[in-house]
Amino acid sequence: MESLPGEYWYESAGGSTVCGFYLIGLADQVIEIEFLDFDISCEDGGLLATLDGWETRGQIFPSGTDHPLSMVERYKTYCGKNEPSMTFISSQNVALIQYRIPNKGQGFRIVVRFIEHHQPCNVVSLEARGTYTLKNFGRKQNCSVSFLYPESFSVLALDVGKTGLMSIQNWETGIVAKCAKEGFADYVQFLGGEGLDTSIMYPAIDVCGLDSNPALPPVMIGCKHSVVRMVSSGNFYNSVNFVFQTFADRFQRGAFKHCLLD
Structure with a gap:
């Protein structure tokens, strides 16, 4: 996994091993990959693939x-004369290059740059602890912050499904739980699972409403992967500000626990 800009290259020593080059930037960055050289023949299964996102x-x-793009648009494969386009730019702060290069001496060379992104939606966090504000910027989109650790989350402020695009003033409702079950189109989920796919993670709790000083107990996700996911209809300016810290740092009675690690 790399998080630094610069020039990278790979020259095969032979063999059919599939390798992955994982790139990650800061939360407010996207990744630009420029291919300088590409020499991977299709013979014997040689292949390079780019993914707009991560896969494990x-x-x-x-x-x-x-994701705003289809999987066909996000995942591209190349070999032989079918070379990658000169530049690839990710939609979020993570991207992946996968490759299998059986022929010795073949390979590729790239330049990696990190570009500022003013309205980040989906993010993989480099940090295990800190504070983050997840927003939809008034758009119809689902946005997530993914953590590669068990985490404890404390909500500092919530405005989800309340502040409309034309709103002038709103009264605080407090935090409302089980919003998805009640049929609300806008809500925030706290998820846990063993992999990256948020669609198959276990929902610990989901909330919505407007509360500038919530008293929600910490949500503790003792799974290998923890996610804060915001579902948005596009009718509201949604945001949630929260503190996150590693599960080992904070263990409180009465907080939700799932996927507890031994």
Whole structure:
């Protein structure tokens, strides 16, 4: 996994191993990959693929329901004369290059750049603890912050499904629970699972409403992967501000626990 800009290259020593080059930037960055050289023949199964997102163990982030592009547009394969376009730009702060290069001496060379993104939606966090504000910027889109650790979450402020695009003033409702079950189109989920795909994660709790000083107990997700996911209809300016810290740092009685690690 790399998080630094610069020039990278790979020259095969032979063999059929499938390798992955995982790239990650800061939350407010996207990744630009420029191909300088490409020499991978299609013989013996040689192949290079680019993914707009990340994949591990067959699970992809962002999931298909949470990404503006189809999987056909996000996942491209290349070999022989079918070379990658000069530049590839991701939709979020993570991207992946997968490759299998059986022929010795063949390979590729790239330049990686990180570009500022003013309205981030889907994010993989580089940090295990900190504070983050997830927003939909008034758009119809599902946005997630994915953590590669068990995490404890404390909501500092919530405005989901309340502040309309033409709203002038709103009264605080407090935090409303089970919004998805009640049929609300806008809500925030706290999810846990063993992989990256948010569509198959276990929902610990979902909330909506307007509360500038909520008293919600910490939500503790003791899974390998923890996610805060915001579902938005596009009718509201949604945002949730929360503190996150590693599960080992904070264990409180009465908080939700799922996928507890031994």
